[in-house]
Amino acid sequence: MKVGVIGVQGAVNEHIEATKKAMERLNISGEVFWLKKAEQLKNIDALIIPGGESTTISRLMIKNNLLDKVKDLGESGLPIMGTCAGLILLAKQIEGAVRDQRFLELLDVRVSRNAYGRQVDSFEALLKLTFDAEPFLGVFIRAPRIIEIFGKANPIAYYKDEVVGVEQGNIVGLAFHPELTDDTRLHEYFLKNAF
Amino acid sequence: MFEVIEQKGTERLKRGFAKMVKGGVIMDVTNAEQAQIAEEAGAVAVMALEKVPADIRKAGGVARMADPKKIEEIMDAVTIPVMAKIRIGHYGEAYALEALGVDMIDESEVLTPADSYFHVDKRKFKVPFVCGARNLGEAVRRIWEGAAMIRTKGEAGTGNIVEAVRHIHLVNKNIKLLKRLNDDQIYVIARKFAEPYLRLILDIRQISGLEPKILENGPVYEEYTYQEIVDGIYKILLEIKKLQRLPVVNFAAGGVATPADAALMMQMGMDGVFVGSGIFKSSNPEKMARAIVEAVNHYDEPDVIAEISKDLGEPMRGLEIDKLEVRLEERGV
Numbered sequence: 001m002k003v004g005v006i007g008v009q010g011a012v013n014e015h016i017e018a019t020k021k022a023m024e025r026l027n028i029s030g031e032v033f034w035l036k037k038a039e040q041l042k043n044i045d046a047l048i049i050p051g052g053e054s055t056t057i058s059r060l061m062i063k064n065n066l067l068d069k070v071k072d073l074g075e076s077g078l079p080i081m082g083t084c085a086g087l088i089l090l091a092k093q094i095e096g097a098v099r100d101q102r103f104l105e106l107l108d109v110r111v112s113r114n115a116y117g118r119q120v121d122s123f124e125a126l127l128k129l130t131f132d133a134e135p136f137l138g139v140f141i142r143a144p145r146i147i148e149i150f151g152k153a154n155p156i157a158y159y160k161d162e163v164v165g166v167e168q169g170n171i172v173g174l175a176f177h178p179e180l181t182d183d184t185r186l187h188e189y190f191l192k193n194a195f
Numbered sequence: 196m197f198e199v200i201e202q203k204g205t206e207r208l209k210r211g212f213a214k215m216v217k218g219g220v221i222m223d224v225t226n227a228e229q230a231q232i233a234e235e236a237g238a239v240a241v242m243a244l245e246k247v248p249a250d251i252r253k254a255g256g257v258a259r260m261a262d263p264k265k266i267e268e269i270m271d272a273v274t275i276p277v278m279a280k281i282r283i284g285h286y287g288e289a290y291a292l293e294a295l296g297v298d299m300i301d302e303s304e305v306l307t308p309a310d311s312y313f314h315v316d317k318r319k320f321k322v323p324f325v326c327g328a329r330n331l332g333e334a335v336r337r338i339w340e341g342a343a344m345i346r347t348k349g350e351a352g353t354g355n356i357v358e359a360v361r362h363i364h365l366v367n368k369n370i371k372l373l374k375r376l377n378d379d380q381i382y383v384i385a386r387k388f389a390e391p392y393l394r395l396i397l398d399i400r401q402i403s404g405l406e407p408k409i410l411e412n413g414p415v416y417e418e419y420t421y422q423e424i425v426d427g428i429y430k431i432l433l434e435i436k437k438l439q440r441l442p443v444v445n446f447a448a449g450g451v452a453t454p455a456d457a458a459l460m461m462q463m464g465m466d467g468v469f470v471g472s473g474i475f476k477s478s479n480p481e482k483m484a485r486a487i488v489e490a491v492n493h494y495d496e497p498d499v500i501a502e503i504s505k506d507l508g509e510p511m512r513g514l515e516i517d518k519l520e521v522r523l524e525e526r527g528v
Contacts, residue, residue, distance in 0.1 A: 056219055056275075118270075119298035120293065122203065123202060139208065141215055142215075142276065
């Protein structure tokens with residue numbers, strides 16, 4: 001199995017490490033790599049868009065000819081998981097986007113950038129997953145807030161009563177950072193569905 | 196159902212914030228308009244300042260925290276994180292900036308130090324800090340004090356990369372050296388790296404006519420004894436030995452003036468770059484800003500660096516280190 005992590009900016013290594021660990025635990029062999037160029041999209045089985053600055057990632061994905069190609073692949077069924085900035089990139093509706101910012105528009109959600117506040121309001125809290133009884137430590141860093149779900153998106157993670165993770169067929173979007181914990185259940189969940 | 200316990204200001208959140216700016220460029224800006232130019236060029240964050248370092252150098256006098264009103268204007272103008280600088284050791288400025296809600300505080304040698312003995316104990320804050328370091332000793336002391344991110348000091352406001360390169364060598368080679376040392380030898384280094392915390396207590400004993408001796412239970416920095424500091428630093432050194440890198444995000448700063456400078460920093464293993472005077476002191480800031488963002492992204496693709504370096508206009512005018520009146524990097528050990 002070949003998994004690419006979009007590596008134009010952000011916490012790329014953390015996702016590579018978490019994905020490798022998840023593959024080990026699931027007994028899946030394969031490689032996880034830093035994906036920077038459009039050519040590297042060939043023959044991948046799954047793609048992860050990491051956290052970082054969504055304005056920077058969007059800009060560099062356009063510049064590197066990645067944005068349109070990833071959108072096409074997502075529409076034709078390639079499993080893609082985005083966390084934090086990655087969720088913003090995947091969303092169909094974004095509040096607080098800056099001029100010229102473009103997105104993949106693959107997930108039926110409306111998100112609001114930085115809606116939990118600035119860094120001093122960043123927080124950790126236990127989340128409820130729909131597919132596992134054990135709570136999951138959610139790490140929210142200047143996180144986007146999912147303010148509306150429509151169409152085909154389904155919740156997979158809740159903070160209190162609020163949806164903080166969704167899935168829609170081959171696409172998974174999370175407002176928090178599973179790659180900053182040692183818990184690989186969400187990576188495993190994503191890989192299992194992709195495999 | 197389980198109880199939802201919410202935590203803020205944890206080590207994970209502070210270091211995590213720094214991880215999110217990896218592979219990016221943090222730009223010095225002095226007003227809302229510059230901040231927007233930086234954001235549109237793809238900066239991952241901006242540093243809100245009264246003056247860029249080159250102008251601080253020129254103006255002389257005491258350089259302090261920027262006017263909070265100015266910082267607020269910049270915070271309102273952009274959606275990316277906003278950082279701001281405090282003087283080394285200045286708790287008053289640090290608490291004020293935390294209350295203002297800046298995303299990260301740079302305890303910076305570019306401003307005039309407030310405390311000639313100590314840096315701020317950064318563990319006392321919810322807001323993450325970045326600090327400059329010239330060598331592994333400085334880096335480890337700042338990490339022990341709770342810095343969530345380290346940057347080279349370089350020599351700010353010069354447009355001269357030589358000091359940043361020196362600082363990267365001094366940190367990287369020292370990390371390599373740790374690999375060949377056993378735990379006892381690393382403990383000796385930890386004792387040495389903890390010595391600067393003794394300067395105040397030794398000065399006091401000297402003034403009082405006492406022999407230069409450290410009391411075992413006597414705190415030397417905040418509530419910490421020398422032994423506790425040594426143990427803390429030793430633990431960090433062992434972690435660095437194992438990771439073969441700093442345990443926090445490590446950026447280059449101080450002298451980056453061109454896309455090739457930025458690429459060089461990344462080639463030397465840095466996680467990203469700060470650009471101070473290099474952008475808004477160049478003849479075409481917008482173009483320079485975009486080019487440096489791309490250079491950090493494509494640092495390992497020489498053809499791209501060559502292409503984006505074309506026709507950028509005048510970079511900032513540089514200064515030779517030997518001819519400087521003030522060496523900012525010497526502030527805060």
